Amino acid sequence: MDLQRIEIELKKRLDYPYTWGRIQSNSFDYHTNFIYKTYSFNDLLKLTDNFNDSLKNYAYNRWYNFWSAKAVEYIFATHNNVVANKNAYHKYIDFSINQIPFDHKTSKFPNGFNHSFDYAKNHQKELIFWFYKNQSQQQRKHLKNRLFIVLYDEKTKQHWKLKAEIRQLKLVIDKYVANFSEHNLYKFDFGEGEVLSDIIWVVKGLN
Numbered sequence: 001m002d003l004q005r006i007e008i009e010l011k012k013r014l015d016y017p018y019t020w021g022r023i024q025s026n027s028f029d030y031h032t033n034f035i036y037k038t039y040s041f042n043d044l045l046k047l048t049d050n051f052n053d054s055l056k057n058y059a060y061n062r063w064y065n066f067w068s069a070k071a072v073e074y075i076f077a078t079h080n081n082v083v084a085n086k087n088a089y090h091k092y093i094d095f096s097i098n099q100i101p102f103d104h105k106t107s108k109f110p111n112g113f114n115h116s117f118d119y120a121k122n123h124q125k126e127l128i129f130w131f132y133k134n135q136s137q138q139q140r141k142h143l144k145n146r147l148f149i150v151l152y153d154e155k156t157k158q159h160w161k162l163k164a165e166i167r168q169l170k171l172v173i174d175k176y177v178a179n180f181s182e183h184n185l186y187k188f189d190f191g192e193g194e195v196l197s198d199i200i201w202v203v204k205g206l207n
Helices: 003-015 026-031 033-037 041-047 053-077 117-122 124-133 159-164 166-178
Strands: 082-084 095-097 100-108 146-153 186-189 194-204
Touching: 003 041, 003 053, 003 159, 003 166, 026 033, 026 053, 033 053, 041 053, 053 082, 053 095, 053 100, 053 159, 053 166, 100 159, 117 124, 124 146, 124 186, 124 194, 146 159, 146 166, 159 166, 166 194
Parallel strands: 100 146, 146 194
Antiparallel strands: 082 095, 095 100, 186 194
16 A cells, blocks of 8 residues: 555545534445545545535545545554454454454544543543444444544644544554553443453644
């Protein structure tokens, strides 16, 4: 995977507002599934030219999130102690670290958490619990092992834009995997057995 090229393409998306206009739905997912095979942002613009604004924004966001996520998965898989899941469509597992399976989710720092960034950093288990309880109700909803990559931009508060900063994501992920220990994971029980999780912070604008 050409990470430099993906970063260039993702950053073309930054010139357009990040607006969903609606909650995620299986119907809108169905009408925008072409994003999985659309590699350039210019091609995406052409494919959505006749869409209404609501569906167009939905397609932009799904494309942006998907290709950022694929880059993240690739970065993880470059490490010797990480094994990518051969089934790219598996709902619960993207890769395993030290034989521990994980899904991963890149999320901007949530306004709905109703606490400051400093509070979240010092109460990570509480934030993880919030993410599990407030996840999308569509397709990839689950209560299994998950690593949350949480984005925070102190200056602009446009946290979503950090999904395009592939080089920065790589630096943070490389450091996390190199220092990975099962003993540092947070443990939960949502009624179906032990769940392991953690937060990987990608932060901009803080000293």
